[in-house]
Amino acid sequence: MAESAVDTPLLRRTPLDEAHEQAGAKLVPFAGWRMPLQYEGIIAEHTAVRTSAGLFDVSHMGQLRVQGADAIAALQRVLSNDLARIPDVGQAQYSMLLNDAGGIEDDLIAYRIEADELLLVVNASNREHDAALLDGIAEDVSDGWAMLALQGPAALDVLAELTAVDVRGERPFHFVTAPVAHSVVIVATTGYTGERGCELLVPADGAVGLWNLLADDVRVTPCGLGSRDTLRLEACYPLHGNDIGPDRDPIGAGLAFAASRDVPGGGPAHEALRAIRDAGPRQKLVPVSVTGRGIPRAGTTVLVGDAAIGTVTSGTMSPVLRQGIALAWVDAEHAATGTELSLDIRGTRVDATVAQRPFVRGSLG
Numbered sequence: 606m607a608e609s610a611v612d613t614p615l616l617r618r619t620p621l622d623e624a625h626e627q628a629g630a631k632l633v634p635f636a637g638w639r640m641p642l643q644y645e646g647i648i649a650e651h652t653a654v655r656t657s658a659g660l661f662d663v664s665h666m667g668q669l670r671v672q673g674a675d676a677i678a679a680l681q682r683v684l685s686n687d688l689a690r691i692p693d694v695g696q697a698q699y700s701m702l703l704n705d706a707g708g709i710e711d712d713l714i715a716y717r718i719e720a721d722e723l724l725l726v727v728n729a730s731n732r733e734h735d736a737a738l739l740d741g742i743a744e745d746v747s748d749g750w751a752m753l754a755l756q757g758p759a760a761l762d763v764l765a766e767l768t769a770v771d772v773r774g775e776r777p778f779h780f781v782t783a784p785v786a787h788s789v790v791i792v793a794t795t796g797y798t799g800e801r802g803c804e805l806l807v808p809a810d811g812a813v814g815l816w817n818l819l820a821d822d823v824r825v826t827p828c829g830l831g832s833r834d835t836l837r838l839e840a841c842y843p844l845h846g847n848d849i850g851p852d853r854d855p856i857g858a859g860l861a862f863a864a865s866r867d868v869p870g871g872g873p874a875h876e877a878l879r880a881i882r883d884a885g886p887r888q889k890l891v892p893v894s895v896t897g898r899g900i901p902r903a904g905t906t907v908l909v910g911d912a913a914i915g916t917v918t919s920g921t922m923s924p925v926l927r928q929g930i931a932l933a934w935v936d937a938e939h940a941a942t943g944t945e946l947s948l949d950i951r952g953t954r955v956d957a958t959v960a961q962r963p964f965v966r967g968s969l970g
Contacts (some may be wrong), residue, residue: 613616619664620751620812628827636730640666641829642857651835651924653826654798655967658757659826660819663804667732668750669725669743670718674685676742677723682872683717683738685855687865691717697778697793699863700725701855702735707877708851711735712843714782714795721810722793726752726806728845746925751812756802756836758968759824759902764792768819772803776879777969784934786814797833799967835921838930839965841892847903848890848932854878857886857934859962883890888915889940894960899950901957906949914939917948935959 616639625632630641641662643650653659671680679806686700696717704708711731716724725743727735736745736790755764765771768785770792775781780793788811794803807815834844843849843858850943855864856878866882868875895901901920906913923930931948939946944959 615811616852617665619662620809621662621664621816624813624816625662630827630829633830635830636665636728638729640665641827643829643831644827646712647829647831647835648924650826650828650832652837654757654784654800654832655925655965656758657824658755658760658763658802658825659798659828659832660816660825661754661756661833662751662816663754663881664751664809665729666752667727667729667747668752668806669727669732669736669739671723671725671739671743672721674721677721678870679742680723680739681868681870683874684868685860685864685874685878686715687868688715688723690865691715693717694786695718697780697795699778701860701863702738703855703874703878704851705873706879707854707856707874707881709849709853709855710738710875712845712849712860714778714793715789716793724806730846730939739826744829751807751809753805753807753812753815753819754796754798754802755805755819755825756796756800758801760800760802763819763822763824766820775862780899785809786818788815790815797840797842798836799842799963799965799969800836801968823918835924838919838921838932839923839963840967841932841962841964842892843932844919845962846868853890853934854881856881857888857937858890886937887935888934890918890932891940892960892962892964893917893931893933893946893948893957894964895931895948895955895957897955897957899948899953899955900929901931901933901948901950901955905931907935907957908947908949908954909939910945912950914946923964929955929957930960930964931957
């Protein structure tokens with residue numbers, strides 16, 4: 606029987622909850638869900654994704670459907686990226702849901718399902734929040750979906766051999782719809798690990814069959830949220846609620862690639878981004894590499910000399926580099942790569958530098 610940190614009916618459970626228990630997962634509360642933190646162990650699972658393939662249950666993510674030309678035009682006013690850049694069915698796009706000040710209410714992926722239909726995959730903790738913000742534009746269809754992520758250098762080979770769905774030649778942020786394990790599945794070349802791989806949107810009643818098909822392959826290791834976090838940090842992917850949020854903008858966050866300069870029909874959010882871009886952000890989110898001994902955690906103060914110039918928002922010990930790494934918001938004048946910093950880790954000053962993105966370059970290159 607699995608070790609379960611909590612066993613309360615107030616937590617939502619994914620369609621794979623019983624499979625996680627049977628596999629001996631350590632289950633913990635996360636964003637209102639009971640989710641696997643780890644199976645074999647975080648380092649082993651992290652290593653499996655970097656060297657072969659890991660399988661994650663990400664069914665806690667939310668799915669919102671937007672249909673109709675008018676609804677999509679209204680959505681365009683509050684997204685950072687230009688939906689016109691994904692005109693064709695089978696294309697996807699990373700974007701952010703913005704407030705009028707240009708702050709990041711959520712980050713998401715938009716899938717062009719039909720010419721006049723989008724599916725938005727949003728963060729689990731923001732599902733109801735986003736649906737409320739998009740009232741009259743989006744329909745919450747999350748309960749009908751489960752979602753798996755198959756990630757690692759062997760992931761797409763495994764998928765092709767087990768399912769005959771071959772997306773090895775597809776560029777990132779594309780998807781196909783195909784029958785897999787008795788379900789019609791959206792297979793997208795997206796992910797949150799910095800590795801090659803895919804994410805699979807499957808009807809909720811088909812989740813167990815798809816999970817078992819993939820997990821039974823000897824090249825595939827079931828993985829939990831613990832390794833998902835260390836992997837995304839090595840790739841320098843921000844986490845909403847930790848590294849980005851309503852009081853932070855895409856320009857300062859280093860996400861300007863997903864904030865189009867000229868969005869047809871853009872609203873106040875886009876005007877705010879233009880002003881931030883022109884003036885320059887006051888602070889920037891930077892990768893920080895610890896050159897001394899210590900593991901930075903969220904809330905750690907970042908210093909230059911004796912002056913506090915920022916705060917760590919995510920930190921860990923990198924399983925690949927075997928040193929502390931972090932993402933931190935720092936004053937813009939200290940954000941250049943190579944800038945020497947120090948961190949106050951439990952009262953001890955530890956040397957660090959602003960690093961290059963990413964910390965670890967996976968199979969995506």
